[in-house]
Amino acid sequence: MSVTMMDCIAREPEILARILDEYPQKLAPVRERLAQGPVRRLLILATGSSMNAAQCAAYAFSAWAQIQVEIKEPYPFTHYERFDEATDWVIALSQSGKSHSTLQAQRKAQAAGRAAYCMTSNGDSPLAQEADALLDINCGIEPVGFVTLGFSATVLNLLLIALMAGEAQGGISAAERDNTLNSLRALTQRLPEVMRRTDAFITRHQALLSSAPRYVAIGYGGLVGVAKEFETKFTETVRCPSSGFELEAYMHGPYLEANAGYLLLFIEDAPDARSGALREYMRPHVKAALTFSAAGDGDDQTLALDFPLDPLLAPLLLIVPVQILAFRVAAMKGIDLGVRIFDDFDKVLQSKI
Numbered sequence: 001m002s003v004t005m006m007d008c009i010a011r012e013p014e015i016l017a018r019i020l021d022e023y024p025q026k027l028a029p030v031r032e033r034l035a036q037g038p039v040r041r042l043l044i045l046a047t048g049s050s051m052n053a054a055q056c057a058a059y060a061f062s063a064w065a066q067i068q069v070e071i072k073e074p075y076p077f078t079h080y081e082r083f084d085e086a087t088d089w090v091i092a093l094s095q096s097g098k099s100h101s102t103l104q105a106q107r108k109a110q111a112a113g114r115a116a117y118c119m120t121s122n123g124d125s126p127l128a129q130e131a132d133a134l135l136d137i138n139c140g141i142e143p144v145g146f147v148t149l150g151f152s153a154t155v156l157n158l159l160l161i162a163l164m165a166g167e168a169q170g171g172i173s174a175a176e177r178d179n180t181l182n183s184l185r186a187l188t189q190r191l192p193e194v195m196r197r198t199d200a201f202i203t204r205h206q207a208l209l210s211s212a213p214r215y216v217a218i219g220y221g222g223l224v225g226v227a228k229e230f231e232t233k234f235t236e237t238v239r240c241p242s243s244g245f246e247l248e249a250y251m252h253g254p255y256l257e258a259n260a261g262y263l264l265l266f267i268e269d270a271p272d273a274r275s276g277a278l279r280e281y282m283r284p285h286v287k288a289a290l291t292f293s294a295a296g297d298g299d300d301q302t303l304a305l306d307f308p309l310d311p312l313l314a315p316l317l318l319i320v321p322v323q324i325l326a327f328r329v330a331a332m333k334g335i336d337l338g339v340r341i342f343d344d345f346d347k348v349l350q351s352k353i
């Protein structure tokens, strides 16, 4: 039998634990870069899920290492932008290592005199081959195109890079580093329980989850990356109109499209007054306003994971219910993810090489 998206999600606890054990070796190029001098402005070139993963981890760089992260869509960076000379580190992030736009952007950074660090799970890929240094995501090549395992592995690696930078640049102590590593290990061990709770929640709400014509997720801070990945994953798998918004940005226009068919999903690390106020305002106007929360035991409308944690780590936990939700709602809609559609797309459009 072929490997499914759910098989990949189920491997996350094991693979994330491995990444935590092996990162000092696998991310050795990060140490070498940090030894060359401080990093203040990091440019991450990435598209799709890889861009969303970068958004999940970006604030850890500023909090722990005082690094300003810019995440750029590769194509406009290549074709419309002047290279910012203040950039002192460039990571071209592509899980497959085959996105053509990211390859072109990597070349532009190299032409601007910057060493390109390629972060990928495929060391033989075109991006890896042309890069100046390789950052191995250390999850193997994901056999399913709708990436989940690679997404979570990317977020964890980026958090670990931020941690290494934080320690090297004096932003955090060795004790703080160890506390964070312990929290990450505990998070990884919590994932099987997260999966069980998510399954039960989805089964309970099956009727409304399967019948909505429009899905919207809302997050804040690093959880915007989770909301954006909701958009990417639902669009790829559920194939109904789906969007992810930043909490405050949602209040500037997007709410106006809400109607009685609309399914809203709030993503919270802990009870949040602003997110809660929006949910209560919107609830009478929509089919359902559900919440995924890292904290608490929750109510009928809330999947509560009862695992309070540092908000900077929360995306790594809260992405898992989103991934399972995409897989299960696709199945409820009768979509067979094993059947390829638009099979000639990459051949014709050359977006992946």
Ligand SMILES: O=P(O)(O)OC[C@H]1O[C@](O)(CO)[C@@H](O)[C@@H]1O
Pocket (backbone or CB within 6 Å): 047, 048, 049, 050, 093, 094, 095, 096, 097, 098, 099, 102, 145, 146, 147, 232, 351, 352
């Ligand atoms: O991280 P990569 O391999 O560059 O892929 C970026 C995006 O391209 C896709 O694989 C589609 O081509 C998406 O699923 C993914 O989010």
